[in-house]
Amino acid sequence: MCGIFAYTGNKGKDAGGILLDGLLSLEYRGYDSAGIFTPESGSIKTPGAVAELRKKVPKEFAGKSGIAHLRWATHGEPTEKNAHPHSSGDGEIWVVHNGIIENFKELKHGLEKKGHVFLSDSDTEILPHLVEEHLKHTKDFEKAALAALNELRGTYGIAMQYKGEPDKLIAARMGSPIVLGLGNGEHFIASDPSPILPHTKQVVFLEDGDVAVITPEGHGIKKLDSSNVSRATTEIDWNAEEAQKGGHEHFMLKEMMEMPEVVENTLRGRLIADKGLAKLGGLEEVAKQLEGIERIIIVACGTAYYAGLVGEYMLEEHAGIPVEVELGSEFRYRSPVLNQRTAVLAISQSGETIDTLEAVREGKRKGALTLGIVNTVGSTIARETDAGVYNHAGPEIGVASTKAFVSQLVVLALLAIFLGRQRGMSEKQGKEIAKELKALPKKIQSILDKHTSVEALAKKYVGSRDFLFIGRKYNMPIAYEGALKLKELSYIHAEGCGAGEMKHGPIAMIDEVFPTFAIASADAVYEKMLSNIHEIRARKGPVVALATEGADTRVEELVQDVIYVPKTIEMLAPILNAVPLHLFAYYFSREKGYNPDRPRNLAKSVTVE
Numbered sequence: 260m261c262g263i264f265a266y267t268g269n270k271g272k273d274a275g276g277i278l279l280d281g282l283l284s285l286e287y288r289g290y291d292s293a294g295i296f297t298p299e300s301g302s303i304k305t306p307g308a309v310a311e312l313r314k315k316v317p318k319e320f321a322g323k324s325g326i327a328h329l330r331w332a333t334h335g336e337p338t339e340k341n342a343h344p345h346s347s348g349d350g351e352i353w354v355v356h357n358g359i360i361e362n363f364k365e366l367k368h369g370l371e372k373k374g375h376v377f378l379s380d381s382d383t384e385i386l387p388h389l390v391e392e393h394l395k396h397t398k399d400f401e402k403a404a405l406a407a408l409n410e411l412r413g414t415y416g417i418a419m420q421y422k423g424e425p426d427k428l429i430a431a432r433m434g435s436p437i438v439l440g441l442g443n444g445e446h447f448i449a450s451d452p453s454p455i456l457p458h459t460k461q462v463v464f465l466e467d468g469d470v471a472v473i474t475p476e477g478h479g480i481k482k483l484d485s486s487n488v489s490r491a492t493t494e495i496d497w498n499a500e501e502a503q504k505g506g507h508e509h510f511m512l513k514e515m516m517e518m519p520e521v522v523e524n525t526l527r528g529r530l531i532a533d534k535g536l537a538k539l540g541g542l543e544e545v546a547k548q549l550e551g552i553e554r555i556i557i558v559a560c561g562t563a564y565y566a567g568l569v570g571e572y573m574l575e576e577h578a579g580i581p582v583e584v585e586l587g588s589e590f591r592y593r594s595p596v597l598n599q600r601t602a603v604l605a606i607s608q609s610g611e612t613i614d615t616l617e618a619v620r621e622g623k624r625k626g627a628l629t630l631g632i633v634n635t636v637g638s639t640i641a642r643e644t645d646a647g648v649y650n651h652a653g654p655e656i657g658v659a660s661t662k663a664f665v666s667q668l669v670v671l672a673l674l675a676i677f678l679g680r681q682r683g684m685s686e687k688q689g690k691e692i693a694k695e696l697k698a699l700p701k702k703i704q705s706i707l708d709k710h711t712s713v714e715a716l717a718k719k720y721v722g723s724r725d726f727l728f729i730g731r732k733y734n735m736p737i738a739y740e741g742a743l744k745l746k747e748l749s750y751i752h753a754e755g756c757g758a759g760e761m762k763h764g765p766i767a768m769i770d771e772v773f774p775t776f777a778i779a780s781a782d783a784v785y786e787k788m789l790s791n792i793h794e795i796r797a798r799k800g801p802v803v804a805l806a807t808e809g810a811d812t813r814v815e816e817l818v819q820d821v822i823y824v825p826k827t828i829e830m831l832a833p834i835l836n837a838v839p840l841h842l843f844a845y846y847f848s849r850e851k852g853y854n855p856d857r858p859r860n861l862a863k864s865v866t867v868e
């Protein structure tokens with residue numbers, strides 16, 4: 260998820276200033292590198308965010324038009340060379356891009372054969388080269404851009420510029436949002452309306468497959484097949500902050516609403532569904548070594564630790580590898596027994612959590628293979644591990660991890676297929692998991708669509724001072740996660756426990772004002788969960804149940820409230836069950852008048868011990 264901003268106008272010569280100001284309001288979308296281009300002044304790029312770029316851009320960075328970008332790396336490290344804009348070999352075409360071009364390796368290979376030389380590791384760089392190639396034949400920027408876009412597979416939000424026609428900018432959208440700003444004598448392209456709003460409130464949201472041309476005077480939109488299309492103009496009455504949150508009240512809600520897209524991004528290009536295989540490019544180099552691994556130790560903190568606990572069930576059941584899960588903060592102070600046949604797998608959204616990082620270092624010192632499931636490309640854990648898998652979840656701003664958690668579970672499921680197929684998982688089983696993984700985005704969407712009923716539930720229970728969360732097997736860690744989210748955002752006592760452990764302590768707390776959230780998916784331990792719910796009800800404890808749509812209805816008769824989630828296979832149920840629990844914690848906190856994005860005393864990334 261990167262930030263794009265582009266401008267063309269006939270009002271003066273300060274495109275540089277306009278672009279830099281605009282990038283600032285897009286910083287929440289990415290901040291590992293930044294870059295700007297105007298035909299008059301050329302391009303400047305830098306690792307870091309807008310402040311770094313500002314330092315490098317001279318006061319006189321003139322231009323009547325230009326394109327700019329903030330990067331959240333997906334391909335290639337966050338270095339100056341990989342920062343956008345990228346240009347064609349002749350320096351005539353300049354492109355900024357948000358998304359992932361899946362077939363970039365094939366396209367790059369074809370272009371190299373024609374003599375094109377590439378300067379970066381970025382998938383984006385192939386696009387200006389492709390346009391350059393088409394321009395040789397068509398001699399028409401718009402036609403060349405359309406032809407090049409038709410060759411791409413993957414997702415993109417794009418702005419591009421040709422030095423030969425500096426007033427004209429081309430935008431395109433496939434899966435990554437693009438909005439046009441329609442001003443008076445000036446037009447804009449951006450990833451969201453926030454950088455446009457100081458200039459105009461009139462915007463046009465592009466749809467997938469749209470290619471737009473803007474000039475200072477106007478705009479036109481075509482489909483990829485070059486037929487004309489018109490899109491409605493919308494008047495935006497959000498302020499800039501609301502625009503960053505996509506019109507949602509908080510980043511946390513926006514990030515939860517992004518979950519279907521995040522799961523798609525996490526899976527993109529990684530499933531060979533018809534063969535029941537997972538393709539994890541970041542593990543290719545160590546694939547042979549992984550075949551000989553006898554034990555995996557997952558290290559993580561907070562919500563990522565709970566993802567690790569689910570991963571333990573997935574990997575043991577489906578890959579047959581013994582797995583232990585350790586808190587980073589404990590692992591590093593123990594004397595873990597490791598050897599070359601042990602893999603230490605760190606899970607971290609930020610890639611900077613100090614305890615997880617130190618656990619990786621301890622693993623390295625003791626000769627283990629170190630792996631990462633990390634969201635932030637180029638972060639310390641990503642750099643220091645031997646190999647790994649990126650989440651592609653985009654930046655997460657809400658302090659409490661939501662979309663990254665879901666993405667971590669998806670990567671763990673991919674890893675279970677990857678390692679499982681190395682160790683005797685049948686093709687049939689691989690195919691079944693792959694099929695269910697592909698169905699997740701729609702199922703998550705259907706849960707999100709019912710967010711108002713979760714909101715109503717949060718309102719009903721908002722007076723509670725305590726909450727118990729119970730679950731079994733795959734859903735025990737989800738009970739922990741539900742409790743963590745509620746306590747950290749609402750400052751009430753919430754406790755997660757394995758339902759079987761309830762009788763060893765927690766049930767003593769239950770009375771008529773102490774509610775329980777019971778995760779009662781229709782799985783191998785469903786009957787046991789029903790018994791646990793009976794035990795709570797016998798002590799007059801109110802129960803909210805998470806149950807499986809279209810399955811057994813006995814749970815409904817037992818409890819006060821039920822949230823139904825769609826059916827999936829047992830190992831993936833935690834992914835669906837996390838969604839209503841995150842929504843519940845969000846609405847509960849909001850109902851209590853707190854800011855769920857910034858829970859007190861907590862930080863997004865804990866880089867001190």
Ligand code: G6P
Pocket residue numbers: 560561562563564606607608609610611612615658659660861862863864865
């Ligand atoms: C903080 C955040 C959590 C996160 C944890 C681990 O406590 O609030 O949401 O799960 O750190 O962070 P990491 O970046 O390593 O996943």
